[in-house]
Amino acid sequence: MNLTLKIWRQKDPQDRGRMVTYRVEDVSPDMSFLEMLDVLNERLILEGDEPVAFDHDCREGICGMCGMVINGVAHGEQVATTTCQLHMRHFEDNAVITIEPWRAAPFPVVKDLVVDRSSFDRIIQAGGFISVPAGSAPDAHSVPVKKEDADNAFDAATCIACGACVAACPNGSASLFTAAKITHLSLLPQGQPERESRAKAMVEQMDAEGFGGCTNTGECTAVCPKGIPLDTIARMNRDYLRASK
Amino acid sequence: MTATIERGNATASINPPGDATADKKTPRRRGGFLNSSPGKKAVMAVTGAVMVLFLVLHMAGNLKSFLGAEEFNAYAASLRTLGEPILPHRTLLTVLEIVLAAALVLHMWAAITLARRAGRARPVRYAVRRKSQAGGYAIHAMRYGGTAIFLFLIWHLLDLTFGTVNPAGGSGTPYERLVEGFAPSRWWVTLFYVLAVLAVGLHLRHGLWSAFQSLGQAGRRSYRGLNAFAVTVSVLMVVGFLAVPAGVMAGVIK
DSSP states (O other): OOEEEEEEEOSSTTSOOEEEEEEEOSOOTTSBHHHHHHHHHHHHHHTTOOOOOOOOSOSSSOSOOOOOEETTEETOSSTTOOGGGOBGGGSOTTOEEEEEOOOOTTSOEEETTEEOOHHHHHHHHHHOSOOSOOOSOOOTTSSOOOHHHHHHHHHHHTOOOOOHHHHHOTTOBOHHHHHHHHHHHHTSGGGSTTHHHHHHHHHHHHHHTTOBOOOOOOHHHHHOTTOOOTHHHHHHHHHHHHHTO | OOOEEEETTEEEESSOTTOTTTSOOOOOOOOSGGGSHHHHHHHHHHHHHHHHHHHHHHHHHHHGGGGOHHHHHHHHHHHHTTTTTTSOTTHHHHHHHHHHHHHHHHHHHHHHHHHHHHHHHOSSOOSSOOOOSSOOSSGGGHHHHHHHHHHHHHHHIIIIISOTTSTTTTTSOHHHHHHHHTOGGGHHHHHHHHHHHHHHHHHHHHHHHHHHHHTTOOOTTTHHHHHHHHHHHHHHHHHHHHHHHHHHHTTSOO
């Protein structure tokens, strides 16, 4: 396959940045999107150019490091798939592919396609934990949990904090991420004592970071590689409203 | 915030030295319920609900025009004598008008502050803008649609409430203002009205279920029901509001 790539290049956070066009030839349809970028980068290094910086780690779709906006869609058009698990067979030969970083004020660009997502870390630090000495794991079934709650908590816990929800949201809102973290703890017995204070602290931090508000567009769950459902946001709203009484 | 991570072969600081973001303090925003994004959405949901309840009553009242001039004018007069003789003339109606105006102002305040916040959250736009991945059309027309409805509301009050721009004038009976307001010669006013009613329908299509979501009253099991509720109410409102100009055009109301 031969491709034309239009990639956002930005030297450092102060640089204004620009789109640069590259031609990549002899790409195998079995390559992942990141492997295709590796091919480009190897060539750029050989030619003495700066390679395109992008985040990645496990390349198995479970770590949450990778992510870029491909042709205007976070992680590309393949549903429930991270960028590293997106394969070139989903693109047509001679396609023109535009690649941009996540765009949000709380995600400043570090370089090229790499953004700083420490704002997510600060939301977790605000309350995304359980303040009890956990000790060793309790015996299974010592505290009964409803099957439905366990399933929903697990669904929410699959969030890998990649930031695609923010990238896709027309409001630049981090509601799906924050709600997933709140839901996963608020559905389980261990999360109950701090349920309301957690929701309040995490929502306040989310707002303080400069993310937009949720207007229930559903764009976030449509691109979420883990398919985190929208009802997590309803749960976050409920817990926050209760805490604000 | 200077954690170190493994990135390829090189070990690089997340925030390179001299990087403005590294020393950036967490931005502060005024706290409090009304400054929080879920708080603003809760305000929007409650004020929206107040206005929807008004619209239902408004539509029901409009349909009285099919019963003839006498019935319709008597209904309009009864709104002003609501609560009498316990309350003085027009007391309850004035209170309701104040509640509605407050709901409208708060609804717009929440919408405008959230829209500004959204704008600040994405200072650099995407080069490629794609259509909705969630497949929603009503959702993306809320801000423009809401603005259009507000502009229509001003015209609508001048036309049928105060009669300023109505051929029957302020002194005409409500029924006269209605019939002359939708007269075929003023087809452009009727067209404007039809478009505005459709905009209201579209606004409610998203707004009705969204209000439940914002108040935390939606769940995985209720989305289907809430969506069906939103579609049904929106369609009923559009049909109910369009029935009156259609009746005037068809000569049923004259």
